[in-house]
Amino acid sequence: MAVNALPLSAVVAVIGAGAMGAGIAQVAAVAGHPVRLLDNRPGAAQQAIEGIRAQLGKLADKGKMTAEAARAAGERLQAAENLAQLADAGLVVEAIVENLEVKRALFRDLEAVVGGHCIFGTNTSSISVTAIGAGLQNAGRLAGLHFFNPAPLMALVEVVSGLATDAAVAETLFATAAAWGKTPVHAKSTPGFIVNRVARPFYAEGLRLLHEGAADCATIDAVVREAGGFRMGPFELMDMIGHDVNFAVTRSVWNAFFNDQRFLPSLIQQELVDAGFLGRKTGRGFYSYAAGAERPAP
Ligand code: NAI
Numbered sequence: 001m002a003v004n005a006l007p008l009s010a011v012v013a014v015i016g017a018g019a020m021g022a023g024i025a026q027v028a029a030v031a032g033h034p035v036r037l038l039d040n041r042p043g044a045a046q047q048a049i050e051g052i053r054a055q056l057g058k059l060a061d062k063g064k065m066t067a068e069a070a071r072a073a074g075e076r077l078q079a080a081e082n083l084a085q086l087a088d089a090g091l092v093v094e095a096i097v098e099n100l101e102v103k104r105a106l107f108r109d110l111e112a113v114v115g116g117h118c119i120f121g122t123n124t125s126s127i128s129v130t131a132i133g134a135g136l137q138n139a140g141r142l143a144g145l146h147f148f149n150p151a152p153l154m155a156l157v158e159v160v161s162g163l164a165t166d167a168a169v170a171e172t173l174f175a176t177a178a179a180w181g182k183t184p185v186h187a188k189s190t191p192g193f194i195v196n197r198v199a200r201p202f203y204a205e206g207l208r209l210l211h212e213g214a215a216d217c218a219t220i221d222a223v224v225r226e227a228g229g230f231r232m233g234p235f236e237l238m239d240m241i242g243h244d245v246n247f248a249v250t251r252s253v254w255n256a257f258f259n260d261q262r263f264l265p266s267l268i269q270q271e272l273v274d275a276g277f278l279g280r281k282t283g284r285g286f287y288s289y290a291a292g293a294e295r296p297a298p
Contacts, residue, residue, distance in 0.1 A: 003171035005179035006119075008032040010090030013080070015039070015106065017048035019242065019281065020123050021095035023151025026052045028093075029076040030065070030152075031180040036089065038080040040096075045079035052077060055152075083113045091176070093145055095123040098248040103127065104135050111136055119169055121145030125245065126196050126252040129162035129189040139164035145173050146193060147182075149241060155183040162189045191256035196249055200263055203246065206234030207266040217286045235286040239279035243272045 006012075012028040014021045017039035025048070029035045037045040056070035065073075080086055092110060094103060107120055120142040122132055133139035144160025157177040161170045170186060177184035187193045192200060206220055214220075221233025238246050247269045254263040272278070272285060279285030 003168055003175050005175040006033075006090055006172060009034075011036060011086075011088050013038065013086040013089035013092040014095060015086075015092060016095035016097075016123075017041075017045045018095065019149060020147060020151060021093075022048040022052055023149070024093050024095060024123065024147055025049075025077060026055065026073075026152050027147075027180050027182075029073040030056070030069075033076065035077050036080040036086055037077060038083070038086065049074075049077045049079055083109055086110070087113050087115070089114055089118055091119045091121060091173075093121040093123060098125060098127065098245055098252070100127050100131055103132050107132065107142065108135050111138070119143075119172060121173055123147055126192045126249040126256075128191070128256065129160050130164065131162075133162050133164055140166035141169055143170050143173055144187070144189065144193065145177070146195075148195070155181075156195070157182045157184045158187045158193050158195065159184050160187045160189050160193050165189075192249070192253045196253065200250065200253055203234045203238055203250070204263070204266065207268055210235075211266065211268060238269070239285035239287055239289075241279065242281055243269055243278045243285055247273050 010033060012033040013036045014025040014028070015038045017037050021037065025035050025037045037048060039045045053074040056074050059065050060067040060070035086092060092114065094106060096102060096106060103122060103124065110120065118141065122129060122142065122144055123146055124132065124144060125146065129142065129144045133142040136142060139162070142162065143165045144158060146158040146160060148154035148156055159170050159174045159177065174184045174186060185194070191197065209215060209220055210217060217235035221235050224230050224233040232240070247265060250263065250265045254260065254265055257263055276282060277284045280289050283289050283291065
């Protein structure tokens with residue numbers, strides 16, 4: 001089936017202006033779409049847009065895009081104040097908190113606002129796309145559109161079909177992700193999809209090693225990176241993803257497999273979440289980060 005990407009005239013709405021939403025908004029704006037960014041934290045969308053413009057400026061300074069392209073992409077971004085301002089969207093990408101009920105409620109509210117042609121993409125890392133779509137009048141319009149962190153840099157996008165997802169919707173999202181310069185793959189809505197399923201043991205075994213006192217995080221990370229050839233070890237990667245997000249994903253996969261011990265969440269990570277030590281975004285996780293530092297303090 002030859003299906004076209006969304007036309008560049010289509011408005012892309014991104015809901016959730018956190019790490020992922022901001023990155024996805026940047027990708028869509030650079031591709032050429034008018035983009036509206038909405039967050040329920042007052043000022044968050046505008047702040048994210050300023051961050052994206054600064055990011056685009058840096059890319060232009062490094063010669064990775066022209067100054068004119070950076071400026072034009074920056075101008076295509078607009079903050080929205082409420083769902084009604086997304087009424088003309090052709091695609092809505094949701095990147096809010098990893099919680100089934102909150103995502104379901106958002107899509108139900110959205111359905112009352114947007115046109116019948118509008119496609120819904122959820123950036124969920126692990127929640128069943130079938131379950132997210134279940135409350136919709138037209139569940140066929142929803143699919144997973146799962147980017148990786150940081151979205152502007154990571155090529156892979158999982159296009160996840162729930163049981164009710166229309167094949168044409170999945171194909172349009174696949175073609176759109178490809179048009180945005182990404183490498184999409186189709187996946188079915190199984191717990192954790194592809195990447196977050198195979199990544200669970202990567203984190204879990206690192207956490208078990210730490211729990212058993214086999215070595216400290218820095219040693220385990222260094223071994224995995226330098227001897228294993230991974231770009232990041234499990235602890236630095238969890239710090240980058242955010243422990244609230246990573247722990248929610250682990251719990252969701254564990255629940256989805258009827259509490260299979262292979263996916264048992266770690267009490268160490270539960271403690272970090274309870275303490276609010278969420279990783280880079282809060283300045284502390286397994287490592288401490290100086291303000292704005294990319295690398296953990298030694
Ligand atoms: P984040 O915590 O950085 O950002 C979430 C944003 O959503 C916050 O700004 C929050 O104010 C906003 N928000 C929460 N509820 C909202 C609502 N009802 N309406 C509007 N805005 C709302 O989280 P992050 O990391 O960007 O994750 C977002 C989603 O993307 C989650 O589903 C997560 O599982 C998924 N994801 C995360 C990845 C990561 O590495 N952090 C990678 C791929 C997917």
